Amino acid sequence: MSEAFQIILLAVDSAIRLSVPLLFACLAGLYSERAGVVDIGLEGKMLIGAFAAGAVASLVPNPWLGLLAAVMASVLFALVHGFASISQRGNQIVSGVAINVLASGLTAILGNAWFGQGGRTPQLPSGARFNEITLPLAEAARSVPLVGEIYYQVISGHSVLVYIALGLVPLTWFLLYRTRWGLRLRAVGENPAAVDTAGLSVTRLRYSAVIMAGILCGFGGAYLAIAQSAGFITDMTAGKGFIALAALIFAKWRPLPALGACFLFGLLDAVALRIQGVSFPGIGQVPVQAIQALPYILTVVLLAGFIGKATPPKAVGVPYLKDRS
């Protein structure tokens, strides 16, 4: 097998690992924003989820309980966001900022008070984490050129959460475009008054979307703390929630393109990690920061309408008031 091919396989493999938290958060934002609730609190919900997962998995060495804790913590924050933006008709951006700031402060202070390791949770043993799974026949298939190598290196050998994330993409597509709930959810993000007139509860639909976002952010947080790493580290989301938001815009609020956007941003991350200190013929060293900045630059360019047009759901960010004439 040639060296270049191996490098590509490794890059794709690490891009998948790096894009999974983005994908969870991006799909979370997709449910929320398609229902008309802006969610810039993805970062905070993932962070509190990661903390809950790390904390619980360190007490009870079972990754599934860690995941459950992550989902519960994240849904709790999602409900605060829902209460502020749906029931109280508050400013959804301000509420999202509050979620992010609260998560950043609470995880640090509670982590320090409970575990006394400067905001970290204790290092997890292997049994308390989601470990890498070798898919059936991976070893055997390795001898098959090309396809077997790809199967062994790229497709096999991830934690179960990676496969869940990938499975969520078609599932989300199905839920949104092929079920009654999905149709109503999309309608409530475009024209809540029409949904209300049809006798459906705007409030209930929007809450269901916000809770869905909470669940998925919990998965993303759990992935960071108990699959990718062996415990929670202060501010371990490190802006991933915002990159996911960028990916959501990049995907124009659609599930299948969301997978592509998250993979692209994950790949950029993987490339940035690899090219540190590497000198390219003719170009010299490419500053890592240039690659790290690309997702943000691409998103701004897209928002500016220079490459296609990103049109958000029509009613996104607007609280619904029943008696408005």
Next chain:
Amino acid sequence: MSARTAPVWLTAGVVPLVNVAVAFLAAGLVVALIGENPIEALGIMLRGALGSQYGLGYTLYYTTSFIFTGLAVAVAFHAGHFNIGGEGQALMGGLGAALVALSLPFLPWPLLLPLCVLGAAAAGAAWVFIPAYLQAYRGSHIVITTIMFNFLAATLLVYLLVGPMKMAGSMAPETARFVPGATLPLMNQMAAWFGLTITRTPLNLSFIFAILAAIFVWVLIWRTRLGYAIRTVGANPDAAVYAGISPARITVIALLISGGLAGLMATNEILGVQGRLINEFTAGAGFVGIAVALMGRGHPFGIVLAALLFGVLYQGGAELAFDKPKITREMIIVIQGFVILFAGALEMMFADRIAALYARLTGKVVAA
């Protein structure tokens, strides 16, 4: 019942105070949750922040940064926009000040210092220009673009500080020191000019700038034609068009002022304290600005008070973390989060109930 028709002291005084009180109550619960006494913690905080010249100096030093970032958020609010990019604009303000200070060190200080301050404001304004333009003329949501620009600013600064602008021979990501003529005098030095002795703290001349900026914003928003245009666009862009005001133009202008104010935050930290450009010097001041602007309800007087409160929290929080190691400095971030939640996102939660209570107590009917 609506709170809108209730008296001003109720809507602009009691309601925000109740919201902030609830935020503090929630924070107190967190303190209790980690097994410390909230009342005792509050006492340590207040003593640490206000109990000595040293503490007070630090408190006002923190306050300075928060006045700038709070005013920045408020000016954008008045135009109906949420400038969440204060953090990035302040970082770029530091870069602007540093570029002037490092490239024109031969100038005499009466020329160099004002240029450095202008450099900070100009760079902050420049950093918001693209998001502002895209919002005004292409409808790209400014919240998203300024978030992206925060990350871009942080990345750009890291690149410059480990690369082209790094001081030769230093391991840390920082520039060379500025010449003395490019730095602001500390308050204790200024007091010494008048024969007064006060404790040396990072408090510097930029505190006076911050107060002047608050007065400037008040005059701008409530006493000028431009301010009227900004408020009109913020209240109703469609009506503004009929009044002959261009919402797009006013949006850009208001956001440039907002970015300039955020950039001025760097005068405190970079020109006042550090005397060189360092990485991550804003330390979240841009986000504190959001809490400050919400708490101060967009009014410069309220913003100065709210900034002072956060100054107390930051200095008192440092003392508290020293006395009670379990309550780390992140406690301030928790309080900040609760303030943004209760004084911002949930600001109307208690308003109706308070108005109803007022109506019952006074017997006056507050119209719905």
